[in-house]
Amino acid sequence: MPAVIEVRHLHKGYGSTVAVDDVSFTVQQGEIFGILGPNGAGKTTTVECVEGLRTADRGEISVLGLDPRRDRAELTQRLGVQLQDGRLPERLTAGEALRLYASFYRRPADPGDLMDALGLAGKRRTPYAKLSGGQQQRLSIALALIGNPEVAVLDELTTGLDPQARRDTWSLIQDVRSRGVTIMLVTHFMEEAERLCDRVAVIDRGRVVAVDSPAGLTERLRDGRRIRFRPSVPFEDALLTGLPDVIGLARSGDHVVVTGTADALTAVTSVLARNGIVAQHLRVEQPSLEDAFVALTGSHSGAGPGGAPGAGAT
Structure with a gap:
């Protein structure tokens, strides 16, 4: 066009x-x-x-x-x-x-x-x-x-x-x-x-x-996928952080959030299964436009999921 x-x-x-x-x-x-x-x-x-x-x-x-x-x-x-x-x-x-x-x-x-x-x-x-x-x-x-x-x-x-x-x-x-x-x-x-x-x-x-x-x-954010789950039993972070497809691991209460590549899900669930750990309430979060925006600019949008954006830009 x-x-x-x-x-x-x-x-x-x-x-x-x-x-x-x-x-x-x-x-x-x-x-x-x-x-x-x-x-x-x-x-x-x-x-x-x-x-x-x-x-x-x-x-x-x-x-x-x-x-x-x-x-x-x-x-x-x-x-x-x-x-x-x-x-x-x-x-x-x-x-x-x-x-x-x-x-x-x-x-x-x-x-x-x-x-x-x-x-x-x-x-x-x-x-x-x-x-x-x-x-x-x-x-x-x-x-x-x-x-x-x-x-x-x-x-x-x-x-x-x-x-x-x-x-x-x-x-x-x-x-x-x-x-x-x-x-x-x-x-x-x-x-x-x-x-x-x-x-x-x-x-x-x-x-x-x-x-x-x-x-x-x-x-473009090939390394931005997040895997969120609650493990059935405790485990050491090193069990997953040593995997080549895992970029980072964080804990939020009793949940674990793993950040990794597109292949991280298979790698993480395989290791957990081999160690007798069940990933309960498993959820995979794909990168969002806001993730891409932050990666490109280093800034957040100024608006939460339900809030109004900031005003006064030039």
Whole structure:
């Protein structure tokens, strides 16, 4: 498929601080492409250069064949943007906001149809301040789509949402992609990237350290499998740590956690069986995207399995 976004050797600094340092990637037509990285990694600065909101110091950017700065007026008609912090006036109703934004575009979507599609049909006359967090996020997505864009950029899409609202929003994004919209998604949240993205670019300290599918990134961790079990009788760590496929062993209460290669499970269970030890409650944990992220950046995502990601990245 053709690339709709091309970023080559992007560089952006603020005084002596380098925010983006030689970033390059492409986004293919019809995919959901994630930008993933710790706070301060340069994610939002990169995306704002793509949107034409910031001017890069060096490098080339093409979006739908357009230069974001030189062709900004035309690109605005074809690119939808949901900003990291895009609050509206408290008394502005959802319907008023959509009609206002629709007036900015040559060929806008029908505000009523869009509200119906995004689950806001009953909120046309509701002031922005009276909408729930999930409804405000739906409205921000609607505002990004009101111009019938070919590409949508969504920055920290689910920050501050409860788990159910987050999952509802993920479903909405998948529906948006099914309409043929290419999506660039900036996120801290590992599960969000795993659930939605076809590919992700991991940015750390202003540089792209990897571009791959979420599954492709986790497959790089060949030594990241964890075997968790409760032994039927005590044993010395050396029984397993001496195996070539075992990288490490830790104990958590009465459970043992062995880290090793893809062949570690066979090696560990064989040794235990030969020594008359039963591995009770045996569980094998495959590497996750968060494991790959930590290996690539040395940082955690800033979000637990059920928590909201951190905000304020640049």
